[in-house]
Amino acid sequence: MRFSSRRRKNIILVILMIMVVGMAIGYSALSSYLTINGTSNVASDFRVVFTDIQEGTMNSATTVNKTYSGTTATFQVKLDKPGSNAEYIVTVENQGKLDAYLESIEGIDEANNKAPTYITFSVKDLNLNEKLGVDETKTFKVIVSYNMAATEIPEESKQLTLTLNYSQDTGAQLPDVVGTFEEPVIKDGLIPVMYDAEGNTVKADTNGYWYNYEAKEWANAVAVTTDSRTTYQSAPAGTPINEDDVLAYYVWIPRYRYKLWNVDGVSNEQEIEIEFETTSATKAEGTQNGEWLTHPAFTFGGEEIPGFWFGKFELTGTGESPTIKPNLKSLTSQNMATQFSTIQSMASDTYGLTTYDSHPFKNMEWGAVTYLTYSKYGRCTSGVCEEVWINNVNTGTGIEDQGIQWGPSITGCSGQTVSASVKNNMTSCESGRDYKQAGVKASTTNNIYGIYDMSGGTWERAMAAIASPEGTFQSAYSGFTEQPDSKYFDLYPNTTSSTDFSNGKLGDATKEVRKKEGTNANGWYNDYGYFPYTASAPWFGRGGYARYGTGAGLFGVDDSSGGAGSNGGARAVLAP
Numbered sequence: 001m002r003f004s005s006r007r008r009k010n011i012i013l014v015i016l017m018i019m020v021v022g023m024a025i026g027y028s029a030l031s032s033y034l035t036i037n038g039t040s041n042v043a044s045d046f047r048v049v050f051t052d053i054q055e056g057t058m059n060s061a062t063t064v065n066k067t068y069s070g071t072t073a074t075f076q077v078k079l080d081k082p083g084s085n086a087e088y089i090v091t092v093e094n095q096g097k098l099d100a101y102l103e104s105i106e107g108i109d110e111a112n113n114k115a116p117t118y119i120t121f122s123v124k125d126l127n128l129n130e131k132l133g134v135d136e137t138k139t140f141k142v143i144v145s146y147n148m149a150a151t152e153i154p155e156e157s158k159q160l161t162l163t164l165n166y167s168q169d170t171g172a173q174l175p176d177v178v179g180t181f182e183e184p185v186i187k188d189g190l191i192p193v194m195y196d197a198e199g200n201t202v203k204a205d206t207n208g209y210w211y212n213y214e215a216k217e218w219a220n221a222v223a224v225t226t227d228s229r230t231t232y233q234s235a236p237a238g239t240p241i242n243e244d245d246v247l248a249y250y251v252w253i254p255r256y257r258y259k260l261w262n263v264d265g266v267s268n269e270q271e272i273e274i275e276f277e278t279t280s281a282t283k284a285e286g287t288q289n290g291e292w293l294t295h296p297a298f299t300f301g302g303e304e305i306p307g308f309w310f311g312k313f314e315l316t317g318t319g320e321s322p323t324i325k326p327n328l329k330s331l332t333s334q335n336m337a338t339q340f341s342t343i344q345s346m347a348s349d350t351y352g353l354t355t356y357d358s359h360p361f362k363n364m365e366w367g368a369v370t371y372l373t374y375s376k377y378g379r380c381t382s383g384v385c386e387e388v389w390i391n392n393v394n395t396g397t398g399i400e401d402q403g404i405q406w407g408p409s410i411t412g413c414s415g416q417t418v419s420a421s422v423k424n425n426m427t428s429c430e431s432g433r434d435y436k437q438a439g440v441k442a443s444t445t446n447n448i449y450g451i452y453d454m455s456g457g458t459w460e461r462a463m464a465a466i467a468s469p470e471g472t473f474q475s476a477y478s479g480f481t482e483q484p485d486s487k488y489f490d491l492y493p494n495t496t497s498s499t500d501f502s503n504g505k506l507g508d509a510t511k512e513v514r515k516k517e518g519t520n521a522n523g524w525y526n527d528y529g530y531f532p533y534t535a536s537a538p539w540f541g542r543g544g545y546a547r548y549g550t551g552a553g554l555f556g557v558d559d560s561s562g563g564a565g566s567n568g569g570a571r572a573v574l575a576p
Helices: 108-112 226-234 336-344 363-373 438-442
Strands: 010-024 027-039 048-059 061-069 072-079 085-094 100-106 119-124 137-146 158-168 191-195 201-203 220-224 246-254 256-259 274-276 292-294 307-311 357-360 459-466 490-492 539-542 557-560 572-575
Touching: 048 061, 048 137, 061 085, 100 108, 108 119, 191 226, 220 226, 246 363, 256 363, 307 363, 336 357, 336 459, 357 459, 363 459, 363 539, 459 557
Parallel strands: 459 490
Antiparallel strands: 010 027, 010 158, 027 072, 048 085, 061 072, 085 137, 100 158, 119 137, 191 201, 191 220, 220 246, 246 307, 256 274, 256 292, 307 572, 357 572, 459 539, 539 557
C-alpha cells in the first residue's frame, strides 16, 4: 500500500453492489440490490461516516429500501428494463479530529469488465486526493445502469465490491492521479447519444450508462438541426434521434498518457499501454522507452484539455453545408485551405457548436485516436490486437480515363475481409456491411461506438506538412498563403527520402509504428508508409485509400500536394 513507510490512520468504506435477476412466466424483470457496508477499526480521532442517502435521478427504477448508520449503509433498488438507471446521493462526514483525503477508489473497472457488461456501476463527484477536513462533508453519487441496447436478461447476479480508502492527511505531497479521466465535455447544442439494440441513435442519460471505455464503448454525441435542438435537449433519455435531424456524429477521445516503446527504431504490432489522466495531473514527459508521455494531442494552443471530439465518419455534405454522417459520399475535391474553412464553419449556431473550436485533424490528433484504438480500450484484448478492417468502397469507375477513376468513398462501410479489394462504381455500402451491421469491423472499437473510415475510404489530409530545407512553410497547392496557426498545424523538419521517418514525432503514429526500414510497406500490418519529402507534395495523407488493400490502415502515411483531388477527404475535430 502506498506510503507504507510512514505512520498513518485510515478508514475503508466498502460498497457492495449485487445485481440479481428474476424471471416469471410471461415477462422478465430485472432487480438490482445495492448494499454499502463499511467497517472501521481505528481510533475515534479518525472517523469518516455516512450521514445521509437521498434518491437522485431515477429512470424506470424504484427504491426498495435504504438505511445508514455510522460506517454502514444499505439500500436496494429495482431496475425495470434496459435503459433503467438509479442514482443515489450519498454524504460522508469527517467527524474525527484529523483531516483526511481519499487515497483510492477500487473495484469499478474489475466489476464492469465481468459479464454481463451491459450492467455497470459508477461513482461520480468523488475525486482521488480530494481533502476532507475535520467537520467537513462530501456528497457523491452511486449509480447502477442497465444498457438500453441490452437484448437479454442476465442469468446470474453481478456483484461489485467498491473500496473507498480514506487516509490521514499529513500535508505531504500526494501522487498524481492516473487511470481516470474527466467527463466528456457536453455544452452548447451537442447531444449525448447511445445506440439501441437495432443500432438506432437515442439520447443518452449522462447520469446513467452513457459510455464504458473498459467495454470498448466510447462516448458519442451528435449535433442536430436548429429546429430540433431544443426538443432533443429537453427530451428524456432513450428518445430516438431522427437521422434527418442529425448534422454530425462525434466520438470523445479522453486525455491519456502512454508508455513509450519505440522512441527510435522499428517495432512489431503490439498493444499500446495507456493510462487515462486528468488535466490536474502533472504531465508525463518521458523521452525514453519504458517512460510515460502525456499524449501531445491533449495540449491544444498551449492549453491542457481533457480530451476532444473526433468526427465519427469522414466529412460529408458540401462545402457550404458540411456534415459528418454515415452512408453518404465523403466530401472531397477541396484544397486544404478550403477544407479548413469548411470545417471551421461548423462552430456556428447552425450546428449549435459556437463555443467549441472546430478544425481539421492534425497528425497528432490522428495519432491519439490510433494509439487509443490499439490499446485495451479499442481493438486489443489480453494483449492480442485485431487490425481495423478497410472501407473498400469507391464511387468512381476504377478505370483510367473513364469518368472519375478514384472518387469519393461511402462513409461507414467495411469490406468483407480486413484488406478486401476495392469495390468500384458503388453508390452505397455492400449489403449488410454498413456501420450498424458488419461494418463495425471497420470501427476502432469493433462495435458501433467507435470511429469509422480510418482504414481506406478516402485519403484524409492532415493539417501537417514538412518544411523547406531552410525551415520555412511550403504551401504547394494547398491554397494557404501563409503557415496556419500552430495550434491547428504540425510542422515537420525537411527530409530527403520517403522511407526516412526519423523526423516523425512521438505520438503521431509515424516513426513509432514502423515495422521495417528502407521500404514504403513499413507500417504496422504492412500499412503503406511514404513520408513527405518534396516541395510539390509536402502535406500528410493518413489512412490509405479504398483501393489500397493491405497498404490501407491507421498507420498508413502518404504525401499530398494539398490540392483539390477527387479522392482527398477530411476529418473534423472539436476541441472543448
